[in-house]
Amino acid sequence: MPAEATAPPEQGRDPHARRFGLPIATCLVMGNIIGGGIFLLPASVAPFGTISLVAFAVLTLGAVALALVFGRLAHRHPQTGGPYVYARAAFGDFAGFLAAWSYWITSWVSNAALAVASVGYLCVLFPAIGAHKWSMCLAALAMQWLPALANLAGTRYVGAVQLVATVLKFAPLMLVAVGGLFFFDPANLGPFQATGQSPAGALSASAAILLFSYLGVESAAVSAGEVRDPARNVGRATILGTAGAAVVYLLGTLSVFGLVAHEKLVTSEAPFTDAVNAMFGGTWGGTLVACAAVISMAGALNGWTLLSAQTPYAAAKDGLFPRAFETKRRGVPVVGVVVTTSLASALTVYNYTAGSEGVFEILVLVTTFTATVPYLLSTAAQIYFLLSGRGERVHRGRLARDGALAVLAFGFSMWLVAGSGYAAVYQGVLFLFAGVAVYAVMAARRHRTAA
Template identity: 50%
Template structure:
């Protein structure tokens, strides 16, 4: 796996600006860190948000051609998770894709990975919050703009309060919500298989166009369903034994979600007639209705979606702050993002992310179409940290300058190349407008980089002194 990674002496205990590292005195001992179950819950909880509850209906409009696309995408996601496992073992430090890109390609690429992820995280949170409001309104019916905004604010700021109380409570909330969302979904996925009727599946290609256009449409939906698989790499220093657990949590989280997605999609396709499914606004509830009858299922699945959404918002709120915190400790983001509270919470990052998400949310209810257009940038920026992580792994594999087992090298290279192609495909699938807006959003970060570097009080790149931040606990 290439050169062993060591922490330079000057990186221990101090930030790049020479200030003592912010310490978390009360919450970041071994007991205040995420174990393997909680780390896996973070991955699963962030991947499975609110989107899965509509996914089968969206795919029904394309046809069962979506199944092989989903299997292929799952293989690509597993390859990327394996890459994250290798990278996490090599650089078990917070920031994940930021740290990998920075160590492989220099400070600017590291910054751009962090910036890209940060944009994705708070922008995506606004998307989750809007969908979450829809499920809450299944019960409340607060359909005015003020009512929806008020519900959305609750969805955004409850996770903020949890995050401010420290990593222990974040992990607990994440584990509980992940179990509560995963169990009902996997129940539908497994029990539904016993109720499948072949005539329900509908045509292989339901689009009316060519098979390639159907595949392209399916890719546009499916390539994004594993977004969040990198979660545990970003909080690596909050994880017990990160060199081992980052990889284990990433792979097992993606595998669990892959099994869930594939089985659930097949089960819902097989239990809801195709025409009905393509028009459905609650495909899982329709599936349960067809299995057991009754009307309670709509309420049950709405509750499940509410839990799922708030859990995802909790996990993504953590990431919104952790990524810039890692970059800020190296002087590549404004220094305020690196400061920790006594409970170990990066307060500035949490609050700035929440304020930006809130602004987007308000904007969503003032002009839904503009909101959807602006949010397109997030589908492009999702792929950038993935691409440069896979590229970093490829870079280290081919520049190691050491004796390696050929079989292992071939396996690692194959996995890295598959992950790289998977990330590249996400960029393509995000579409022309998303790429255009995404690049503009990335360029907005350049003055931030200039400002942060200038404030650091030095000239030029620090590439000759690669530094790893010490853990939040010091």
């Protein structure tokens, strides 16, 4: 069984590499969660009716449970890698690899989805971008590579960009979330259930789309090695970031539903822009929201680019990913940043080439499945630690509470798999199984090296 690792020592005197304190770690969590999903998803779930608000509330409970579980796991394993570290510590190398592989897929596919989502708001600011699919594709690629350059400059700049972007994104969100309640019109809400599905089916289907909004609860845990006093601050940042994002999400989505007529919201490409225009009239408010949305998504891409490199870095150190992913400069795994951004770019080009209609929803569903694998393994690891009776990992006074949270988080992840749909599970499983061959190669290489 892999030994429990400790947090790495402070990085050297490189002025470009700086570890994150609690405020930056909280911004990393909140910034990655809020990202771009909140700006587009009200329109994506509007076809289901207001029952999607119920799904959002249920998802929030599941996300909070996951946040609490990750906080406890990070307290026991305060080093870079997050789900990979927990799964490997509990179940061995293969489980750890599956967690790392799935999380890596989730991160770069999510980056492609975020970049695609940002194009809708870029078109509001610069209408010429929307004139052709290739101009939209180039805009999406620029949204991926600019944050990648910030990452390559060092963790100091990653933290600065994350802080600024998180602050800026709150202006339009709070404008709509709080100010929109004063303009709320119940007549705009539309039907409670707008599809022919059963209530349970509609809840699961809308939840599968909405999960993308809560991806990122584990952000501080994945980057624990870059956080000061991770055993203490990672858990706090995870809970604070998730709770703050949940408040903004629920109020913001409710306000958009009440500000924009249902039939218009279903076809909207920029629902928050439409919401502000409905509040104040004209287009100036919507333009401001579009600008803030682009900044918000750039900030999320900044954080997710870091996470996409951290997990393969941790796995590479244990010989489970190619050794090149160990390369680290200025506190950032540079090879991981370049490789994952290149893969996200290739996926973006492919989807625009194949036809951009529905790209965002398709990518969201794929990441819905791949995200559940590290979540399932992490929550299962927590259950294992609690039930194994290993004294160094179990606080007996918290056994019942932590056990209930772990079971709830595990059940929540299983429900998300069911709600992903056959197509998403099929595509996600193909991505997952492709990793088995990679593991076979890496395991054989480790065996030869050890011999």
